[in-house]
Amino acid sequence: MENKKRVLIVDDNHFFREVMTNEFSEAGFDVFAAEDGQEGLRKFEKMHPDVVIVDKIMPKMGGTRFMKKAQELDFSKDVLFVTVSSMISEPPHEHHHDVLGSKVHIPKTTRPIDIVILVEQLLSRKAAK
Amino acid sequence: MDMSRYKKIFMEESREHLGKLGSLSLEMEKEPENMEVINAIFREAHSIKGMAASMGYTPISELTHKVEDLMDLIRKGEIGANSHIVDVMLRAIDVLEAQLNAIESGGDIESGLPEVLDMIERSQKGDIPQNKLKTAQKQAPATQKEPPEVKEEQAAYVVTLTIKGDEPKPNVKGLLGVKKLSEFGRVVRLVPGLEEIRKGLKKRELRATLVTGVGNDDVIRALKDLSYLESFDVSKTTVRSRAEGRNDEPAVPHDDRDAVKVGPVDGFIGQGDSTPPDPDDADTPVPGPAVDKPPVEWITEELAIEQEKVVIEPLAQVASPGSESSFDEGPRVEEMLPSGEAGAGLPRSVRIGTDLLESFINIVGELLITKSRIQQQAKNLGITPLSESVNRLESLIRELHTKVITVRMMPLESILSRMPRLVRDLAREKGKEIEFTITGGDIELDRAILEELTDPVVHILRNAVDHGIEPPNQRQMSAKSPTGKITLSAYRERDLVILEFTDDGRGIDPEKIREAAVSRGIMKKQQIDLLKDGDVLLLAFMPSLSTNKEVSDISGRGVGMDVVKTKVESLGGSVRLESRKGQGTKVVLILPLTVAIIQALLIKSAGETFALPLSKTLKSAEVAAESVQMSQNQRVVSIDGDMTPLFRLRDLIGSTDRRIEKEYISLVISEVRGKHIGLEVDEIVGSQEIFIKSLGYPLEKIQGFSGVTILGDGKPVLIIDIGNLF
Numbered sequence: 108m109e110n111k112k113r114v115l116i117v118d119d120n121h122f123f124r125e126v127m128t129n130e131f132s133e134a135g136f137d138v139f140a141a142e143d144g145q146e147g148l149r150k151f152e153k154m155h156p157d158v159v160i161v162d163k164i165m166p167k168m169g170g171t172r173f174m175k176k177a178q179e180l181d182f183s184k185d186v187l188f189v190t191v192s193s194m195i196s197e198p199p200h201e202h203h204h205d206v207l208g209s210k211v212h213i214p215k216t217t218r219p220i221d222i223v224i225l226v227e228q229l230l231s232r233k234a235a236k
Numbered sequence: 237m238d239m240s241r242y243k244k245i246f247m248e249e250s251r252e253h254l255g256k257l258g259s260l261s262l263e264m265e266k267e268p269e270n271m272e273v274i275n276a277i278f279r280e281a282h283s284i285k286g287m288a289a290s291m292g293y294t295p296i297s298e299l300t301h302k303v304e305d306l307m308d309l310i311r312k313g314e315i316g317a318n319s320h321i322v323d324v325m326l327r328a329i330d331v332l333e334a335q336l337n338a339i340e341s342g343g344d345i346e347s348g349l350p351e352v353l354d355m356i357e358r359s360q361k362g363d364i365p366q367n368k369l370k371t372a373q374k375q376a377p378a379t380q381k382e383p384p385e386v387k388e389e390q391a392a393y394v395v396t397l398t399i400k401g402d403e404p405k406p407n408v409k410g411l412l413g414v415k416k417l418s419e420f421g422r423v424v425r426l427v428p429g430l431e432e433i434r435k436g437l438k439k440r441e442l443r444a445t446l447v448t449g450v451g452n453d454d455v456i457r458a459l460k461d462l463s464y465l466e467s468f469d470v471s472k473t474t475v476r477s478r479a480e481g482r483n484d485e486p487a488v489p490h491d492d493r494d495a496v497k498v499g500p501v502d503g504f505i506g507q508g509d510s511t512p513p514d515p516d517d518a519d520t521p522v523p524g525p526a527v528d529k530p531p532v533e534w535i536t537e538e539l540a541i542e543q544e545k546v547v548i549e550p551l552a553q554v555a556s557p558g559s560e561s562s563f564d565e566g567p568r569v570e571e572m573l574p575s576g577e578a579g580a581g582l583p584r585s586v587r588i589g590t591d592l593l594e595s596f597i598n599i600v601g602e603l604l605i606t607k608s609r610i611q612q613q614a615k616n617l618g619i620t621p622l623s624e625s626v627n628r629l630e631s632l633i634r635e636l637h638t639k640v641i642t643v644r645m646m647p648l649e650s651i652l653s654r655m656p657r658l659v660r661d662l663a664r665e666k667g668k669e670i671e672f673t674i675t676g677g678d679i680e681l682d683r684a685i686l687e688e689l690t691d692p693v694v695h696i697l698r699n700a701v702d703h704g705i706e707p708p709n710q711r712q713m714s715a716k717s718p719t720g721k722i723t724l725s726a727y728r729e730r731d732l733v734i735l736e737f738t739d740d741g742r743g744i745d746p747e748k749i750r751e752a753a754v755s756r757g758i759m760k761k762q763q764i765d766l767l768k769d770g771d772v773l774l775l776a777f778m779p780s781l782s783t784n785k786e787v788s789d790i791s792g793r794g795v796g797m798d799v800v801k802t803k804v805e806s807l808g809g810s811v812r813l814e815s816r817k818g819q820g821t822k823v824v825l826i827l828p829l830t831v832a833i834i835q836a837l838l839i840k841s842a843g844e845t846f847a848l849p850l851s852k853t854l855k856s857a858e859v860a861a862e863s864v865q866m867s868q869n870q871r872v873v874s875i876d877g878d879m880t881p882l883f884r885l886r887d888l889i890g891s892t893d894r895r896i897e898k899e900y901i902s903l904v905i906s907e908v909r910g911k912h913i914g915l916e917v918d919e920i921v922g923s924q925e926i927f928i929k930s931l932g933y934p935l936e937k938i939q940g941f942s943g944v945t946i947l948g949d950g951k952p953v954l955i956i957d958i959g960n961l962f
Contacts, residue, residue: 119283120249120283120286120287121249122242122245122246122249122250122283122286122287123286123287123290125242125245126242126245126290129242162286164279164282166279192286193282193285193286193289193297193301214289215285215286215289215290216289216290216292216297217290218239218290218292219239219290
């Protein structure tokens, strides 16, 4: 069996962390969660996740700054960054280049299970390349 | 996959954020310049918005989004955080709370939403409204273009429901009616549409087309049972019949709202998707300035509650051929209606009804009584091993009792958290400035008591705001700070909880009470002049005595304190009132921690056994008969240097039993309306845990007894309500 994929969830909202942790764990991911960008950065460095799900607005360090800092780290080029925020009002979409830290943008209105599915598909697309 | 398993945590978290939002809004009023507060409000609203969005509660995320916008404008300095904004905020919080409650109970989640959105919008423009709330209602025609299919053996009926004119929320009632109909078959059409009904039912009438296999008399019978219907009409209609297969076009075309489009990411394509993706772009979803227009829609799902069921199922199902068919009818009405949770995952905690909780305590009580009986019988029969087992049983029952009580305990906070808001609103309405503080909100009480406590607390606070605290100018004239103070402090004392309400207002004028009592014929002038000021205050608890000359619409008509007293006493508590003219009033509620099972002192008088709640007794004593003295026709005895009046229980309960003169008199010292009294009894048997049962009608009418309990020997024993014996 393949190694479990690791996902880091960075969100200050307890509800959202809980829900996403649940959904990703059930989908077979190893899940780590952080309450803000600072904690997120520490965990990012330590855990080397494959995917990072980031909220935009957080205390201490917001999502954009977190991703900027995280992307300074070497291994980050292989990491899939996903912004999940209620500030995004469009359906899930992907940009050609990083916009405010990531290419993939998903609104919080998306059902958590769909976020998991999207992440899985993006990961398998990446693996196929 | 179902979001309902997250409902509980959503509710908890949202309520917590909402609570913070409430206190922050009041803080904003105190410190309108403090941007920290504005930012904090923004964050709280944002948190709720995010959660509601992922749960699919669009009306909530919509409203919180507006609140964010409003805070943003304040942050930018475009509008000021004035008290009108605070009003708007509080209104928004009310609506949010109602929305949360609606989610919990399956009510109308959009109730009050258009109004408050309108309010916010006006505030954003700096427009302070003159109470004209326009409800933006889009009257959209029903969306069905084509009649739905009907199977051969089914009939279709057009059912017109008219909701009674005096029913509140006719739209909710209408939906309930539709829900009822859906029990018989499929409701394929609604006029007006579901969204419109949600927003409100203008004509109190709605039409539903029901496709069903049952006859119309069954439907009629069911509708007759719905008390909220003024009238209804069921008439058969013809609907084009179609073959079983649903391979051609959708029977009920779904509008965009219901559309669930699955777009291209590899292997994530629903066959027969109406907008097939460009294969070239399958890998990287389409270029484009993505901010305002997303390149490719992966999932378009405008959230509405009803969509809970029309979801993207896990991959396999979505991608399987013919999956389209699961959407082709559009959501069924019965699924769209708020029907509570569709239980998928089992929640980690369960909610149970208060009546079930109530039955637990009753059963524990019965256990306790049965145990006492076994104990008694074991003793009578002299079986020692049995007694030992019973002792073990007793400790188990006690443990069970403690656990049941713990489940029933809730912090006072749960009812007090609304009070700052209440005080604030009342104060504003009355043009008063009031600082309100609460301490001891974490003290826990039996929920049965808490539930009954809201009314008395509201009454007392209203009284304090309305009659207690003076208007600012009047306060300044009496050299007081223009801002009045009301404090509510709660603390525990043994197994009692004390609630003290203090205000620094004008106090109660004993002269006014005297006047009122005389003018209302409660007492004669000569009688009342004999009463001390402190005693006169007790009259405030009399029904229909208001000292305020102008009846206020807030505190009612002098029934307030009477209600408070009755309620608190029915809970086994008592009320004290202290007041100094010009300096303020203090109302003290003394409450038992829990109902139903209490420690009581068993006493004998006139050949009968009675129980006296231990919480009402101060001590017991034995005094020599000769130490009793007479003072103004009253027998008194010195207890710890206090001259305490003595009353014979046998006299108080009207026993005609001949009394036996004894050398020593057994006394129970108790407090009645702030005064110590000695209750003379024949014998003090001892203390025991008793389970209170209500006397029931008509026995409950007897003054002086609060209930009954059953002793181990099976004998019923009356529980004395000492405050009402006099």
